[in-house]
Amino acid sequence: MKTLYKYLIALSLIIIMAGCVNDDDYNTPVLDCDGTTLVKNMEPQAIPATSQVQLYADNTAISGDDIIEAYVTSSDKGGNFYKTISFQTLDASFGFSVDVDVTSTFINFEPGRKVLIKLNGLYTQLYNGSLNLGGVYLINGFATIGRLPEADYLTYLNRSCTVVPEETLVQHVTLTQLKNDSYLNKLVEIDNVQFADTSVGHTYYESNNDIGGATNHLLKDATGDTLIFRTTAQAEFSGNAVPNGSGQIRGILTKYGNDYQFIARTKEDIKLNAPRF
Template sequence: MQLKLLLICFLGLTISACVKNDDYQIPDITAPVPEYTGSIISFAQLKAKTSSSIATYTDDEAVEGYVISSDEGRNITKKLYLQNADNTQGIVIALADEGIYTQFPLGSKVRVLLKDLSFQLNNAVITIGYDTYKSKKGYQSVGYMPKALVEKHLFALGEKKTVAQLTTTLNSLEVSDADVGKLLGIKNVQFEARAVGKSFYVSNKKSGAGTNYKLIDSNGKSLLLRTSNSALFKDEKVPAGKVRVTGILSKFGKDYQLMISYYSDLQF
């Protein structure tokens, strides 16, 4: 009887030993950040090196910033917006993959190793990516960074700030190029009358991949709120009355546009 028990225990231990840890790996969200011996520069220093022309970064330098966007709500996709510690400037990383919010959640501090990446000042914001993207119409911009490069160039540092700490609050819709790429909180605004009751995204030839509605403040100044055709909240109805909006300011041509990550970024 004792011999049978010993055999059973031995077989159990043998089977357990044959199971590789790799088969049951759980992602290590606290993985150590690789040692970095280059220089950490500010967003302002990076901007001083940036122009409207696409270039490849050659210096062994990095920037650090806090995540102010999330692609979980699918309104802002293939982009990761970072803001500096004093909330005065933002940059955007062009990414080939989606679902990046699990790796770089809202508020987390991220280091970006710049060497060998492409960078450009595009629509008033520094854009970082890989190589060059060429549209069918011949337009060129910084290309999307593939996952393999993201793993070599972007690192979560384990620090975090709240959305409130990262938000610059405005009392009006008066914005400028200096605000592009930043997380803004705008109080006491309302949607233009023609938008109220409509879906946030309306499919038509004019709207293309997104729908714009005007936000209007008490002084009559306006700012576009853009909703993507992939946003999870695209079928929600535009509310009447005063709202507070928290979103990232972007620019397309001459138009400033506010983009929200979640439907809950609208408070009414």
């Protein structure tokens, strides 16, 4: 009798386990999405902004909240981005950034995620050639864009259930084409580049070559044109050797003053496996 009981228990366990297994992908749990139901009612290009920090001016032609739609392009997973999220429109016609006082945003706002952004209550500024959204912060009596507090940022950034592949967003450009404000905050891949000779043999970040918490190296194309490649001390690949090959690098274009600066999100963005030219 005991043997029969043991047999029946074992058989029941096998049936239960079989019922829980997804034959196609049993290691991946299926999670319900609790994304926003908000719908955009204006385009980010229509946001009025100047070089002065100002509270977003309500669009009186729209009832309720003014809402834009955009897709995440940056990621802080690799440590090279910190408390800022870059966005672009699906058609890549416009890019901008939002400052948040939050880390590990890649968990909920990963590249390709569609986000609906409520504008009412945000501050705007055209900073270093690009639209910047966030809170307000005073430095010596002067207003600048500040980070949205962790307690508030999800009021403005509303995660949708839509995630598009990166290839839907990325633009393939030459180094020369990239040096243009129109590419700021967008996901781009630079083709046919390599690091300058002076960078080979060094690591991505070096404390004796620190400029504002990061090290600048130069990317170079076959024509001799160059662009700053910036890596922070916190980047997961900061101690890796600068590769000696040529190829493609994916990432986000930023700007400081008059200098364009390219930032890779993770080491996987850097694909320099071909011989140097």
